[in-house]
Amino acid sequence: MSVPASFRAFRIHGDGAGHRAGIETLRLDDLSPGEVVVKAAYSSVNYKDALAGTGKGKILRRFPLVGGIDVAGHVVASTDPAFREGDAVLCTGCGLSETRDGGYAEYVRLQSAWTIPLPTGLSLRESMILGTAGFTAGLALLRMRDNRQRPELGPIAVTGASGGVGMLATAIFSRAGYEVHAISGKPERAEALKALGASAVLDRRTLELGRRPLESARYGGALDNVGGAMLAGLLPLVQPYGNVAACGLAASAELATTVMPFIIRGVSLLGIASAGTARDQREQVWAHLATDWKPARLDAVCTREVALEEVPAVFDTMLGGGSFGRTLVVLGGAG
Structure with missing residues (x-):
């Protein structure tokens, strides 16, 4: 599976011209380094994302960065033998949209140390309703x-x-x-x-x-x-x-x-x-969330699904106190 020459991402800037954010066309080499390249299927909107995307919170430690602290999708390339093409994976926190490019992109490059194999019992969509x-x-x-x-x-x-x-x-x-x-x-x-x-x-x-x-x-x-x-x-x-x-x-x-x-x-x-939880604890939590702690009515928590272009409107609603439940960002879907 190959990565296209360019793809869309929600990118955040903060420089002498001030804060600005929006959809841009990027190449893989524009992203933070990492061993695992993922074709993103889903992300989600968190309060931290809203603060970062609007510039109303000091979340990003460097600019520019792709927003989104969550992502799930399928591996398309990896230099770490622990991950193979087609593997379903997820990542939450771990510097995404803070010190490195995050999940609001059609393709994401992750560090293998923080990439978690999707546990049996969860779909990619469910993993990002949780996020x-x-x-x-x-x-x-x-x-x-x-x-x-x-x-x-x-x-x-x-x-x-x-x-x-x-x-x-x-x-x-x-x-x-x-x-x-x-x-x-x-x-x-x-x-x-x-x-x-x-x-x-x-x-x-x-x-x-x-x-x-x-x-x-x-x-x-x-x-x-x-x-x-x-x-x-x-x-x-x-x-x-x-x-x-x-x-x-x-x-x-x-x-x-x-x-x-x-x-x-x-x-x-x-x-x-x-955000900085050790990997062994991450794996324990995700294993539970896929089995004995998995909510019986997980879909009921997802109250909205949006495309990448609609994310800024969600930020405004969330910061205004009008949100309820979880908003899923559909990047590629399926799974």
Whole structure:
């Protein structure tokens, strides 16, 4: 299988002329170096992609770069014998659209160290409905379980539950046997969240978190996408030796709290940094996501499919707070 002389990509620039981004025609040699060349089938849109693509967040560390922190497709060429032509693969994070060209292109060049063979049990399309969002939720579950989080400790609170990570966390934790209480500012999405496995859906605008350093324990643990006051308010509500996984800052990067939940109840605050996760953990998470943690209604999480040209409009909707679920970017399709 050969690579065409040129192909389309969504490229981001930042120089003396300012920020600009759009569809460009590139050649393979224009891309960051890597051992594995992939004909892309799908990517997805994450909050980080929206920040990078609009220039509203300092995501890219060099310019220009192709956007997109996720990609899945088939290998068309490889200098690493571990990958052969026709292999189905995926990559999330690992510097894509940050230090190297990302997945918003018809062809992508990847480093073999971070290229993951598509696990049995997932299609390419399903892998990108999951993407970084699903991987982040899965990594949180892996770390929480490694730190002795068990279903019998009590329900898991998931904040930002109507976003991509939140919806997938609701489905993944539920599939893994945990009771999930979804917290969202969009009460009109309650039935959708219950269909994904939430046993309760709570409106964050009317949620009473309490103000004392320790409150009556209500949750076995939590996955927080929000940060700020929400994260600070959850910590005093967690059962002894429960875990709170912090993976987002949709509300604030600040955290004003006390050490009381940590030194009195032994609560653990776990940081979830999905972009640079070690390969062995990546493989563990993806193996689970393809089998025992795979959401039963994964298609329900994908609320929109777009072509490469439509990606900027998705950015605007996402940053404006109007997105729901996952947006799939169809680059070549199939699989």
